Amino acid sequence: MNMFDLSGRVAVITGGNGGLGLGMARGLIKSGANVAIWARNADKNAAALEELGGLGGGKAIAMQCDVSTDAQVEAAMAATLSAFGRVDAAFANAGISGAGTRIQDITTDGWDATMAINARGPALVYKHASRHMIERAANGDPGGKLVVTSSGQSIMGVNKSSDYAASKAAVNGLTRGAAFELARHQITANALLFGYYETDITAAANPKFAAWMEQRIPLRRPGDHEGLEGLAVFFASPHSDYITGQCLPVDGGLCIS
Numbered sequence: 269m270n271m272f273d274l275s276g277r278v279a280v281i282t283g284g285n286g287g288l289g290l291g292m293a294r295g296l297i298k299s300g301a302n303v304a305i306w307a308r309n310a311d312k313n314a315a316a317l318e319e320l321g322g323l324g325g326g327k328a329i330a331m332q333c334d335v336s337t338d339a340q341v342e343a344a345m346a347a348t349l350s351a352f353g354r355v356d357a358a359f360a361n362a363g364i365s366g367a368g369t370r371i372q373d374i375t376t377d378g379w380d381a382t383m384a385i386n387a388r389g390p391a392l393v394y395k396h397a398s399r400h401m402i403e404r405a406a407n408g409d410p411g412g413k414l415v416v417t418s419s420g421q422s423i424m425g426v427n428k429s430s431d432y433a434a435s436k437a438a439v440n441g442l443t444r445g446a447a448f449e450l451a452r453h454q455i456t457a458n459a460l461l462f463g464y465y466e467t468d469i470t471a472a473a474n475p476k477f478a479a480w481m482e483q484r485i486p487l488r489r490p491g492d493h494e495g496l497e498g499l500a501v502f503f504a505s506p507h508s509d510y511i512t513g514q515c516l517p518v519d520g521g522l523c524i525s
Contacts, residue, residue: 270299271505271507272299272498272501272502272505272507273299273300274296274299274300274301274326274501274504274505275299275300275301275326276300277300277301277302277356277357277504278301278302278303278304278348278352278353278354278355278356278357279296279301279302279303279304279355279356279357279358279359279500279504280303280304280306280344280345280348280355280357280358280359280393280397281293281296281303281304281305281306281359281361282305282306282307282333282335282359282360282361282362282389282393283306283307283335283361283362283363283417284303284305284306284307284316284330284359284361285305285307285309285312285313285315285316285330286307286312286316286467286468287465287467287468287469288361288417288462288465288467288493288496289305289307289359289361289362289417290316290319291493291494291496291497291500292359292361292496292497292499292500293305293316293320293328293500294319294320294323294496294497295496295497295498295499295500295501296326296497296500296501296504297320297323297324297325297326297328298323298324298325298497298501299325299326299501299504299505300325300326301325301326301356301357301504302326302327302328302329302352303320303326303327303328303329304328304329304330304331304344304347304348304351304352304355305317305328305329305330305331306330306331306333306335306341306344306348306362307330307332307333307362308332308333308334309332310332313330313331313332314330316328316330317329317330329348329351329352331344331347331348335360335362335385335388335389335390335392335393336384336385336388336389336392337392338392338395341389341392341393341395341396342396345396345397345400349400354400354404355397355400355401355412356411356412356413356504357412357413357414357415357503357504358393358394358397358412358413358414358415359415359416359417359500360389360390360393360394360414360415360416360417360439361416361417362385362389362417363385363386363389363417363435364381364382364385364386364469365432365469365472365473366378366382366386366429366431366432366435367379367381367382367431368428368429369428369430369431370427370428371430374430374431378431379431382431382432382435383431383434383435383438385435386432386435386436386438386439387435387438387439387442390416390439390442391439391442393414394414394416394442394446394457397412397414398412398414398446398450398453398455400412401450401453401455402450402453402455405453405454405455410453410454410455411453411454411455411509412450412453412454412455412456413455413456413457413458413503413504413508414443414446414450414455414456414457414458415457415458415459415460415500415503415504416439416442416443416457416458416459416460417459417460417462418436418439418440418443418459418460418461418462418515419432419433419436419461419462419463420461420462420463420517420519420522420523421433421436422436422437422439422440422461422515423437423461423515423517423523424522424523436461439459440459440461440515443457443458443459443513443515444457444513444515447512447513447514448513451512454509456508456509456511456512456513457512457513458503458508458511458512458513458514458515458516459514459515459516460499460503460516460518461515461516461517461518461519461523462491462518462519463481463485463491463517463518463519463520463522463523464478464481464482464485464490464491464519464520464522465490465491465493466478466490478490481522484522484525485519485520485521485522485525486520486521486522486524486525487520487521488520489520490520491518491519491520499518
């Protein structure tokens with residue numbers, strides 16, 4: 269018996285065409301779940317589908333979606349339900365690195381752009397996913413998982429990253445509120461506070477940042493993308509049903525250093 273068989277379950281992953289989101293998608297597909305990727309880049313969507321299609325297990329689809337736009341999130345949810353009939357888990361993973369400015373150089377445009385993707389985006393994903401999950405609960409099929417990609421920066425300080433840190437702190441609060449409000453429908457909500465992983469975003473950063481981070485991480489290495497697979501499967505599975513409202517660091521001990 270496979271304790272983590274997700275056959276028949278459906279997961280949404282925003283920003284699932286690369287980085288952390290694609291790592292999560294690999295695990296969910298391998299465990300038998302059907303996966304809908306919502307992301308903006310059509311070429312990356314196509315490449316992700318080609319890779320996921322070769323893994324066996326569940327089926328993957330992808331659609332272009334800007335998570336900062338309510339109408340696009342609503343349309344993506346409708347298309348996912350049309351394809352798969354249900355959504356059991358929604359991973360609000362899409363995000364951007366932020367404007368990279370000092371406090372004294374904050375601009376309204378830079379701040380708003382970061383908040384639109386990193387904070388409004390997860391709120392809209394929670395909105396439309398929970399509407400479907402609440403409807404299912406009313407029809408005798410309760411339950412659902414909301415998971416957001418947060419960051420250790422939401423509880424730590426980093427130079428030139430105030431907008432990013434604030435956006436991730438916002439989704440921690442969003443998640444606690446959602447967990448409390450939606451528990452009556454057996455819907456859980458949790459935030460994963462990721463530390464340093466090698467992604468397209470970190471690749472664009474100053475190389476000194478990677479070296480500095482690895483010195484601070486007690487395990488002395490970046491996060492492994494293979495580990496994301498099991499993490500996503502656990503939070504999409506019934507084994508995490510009694511975990512809700514949590515902001516869990518996944519960072520090799522960075523937040524305690």
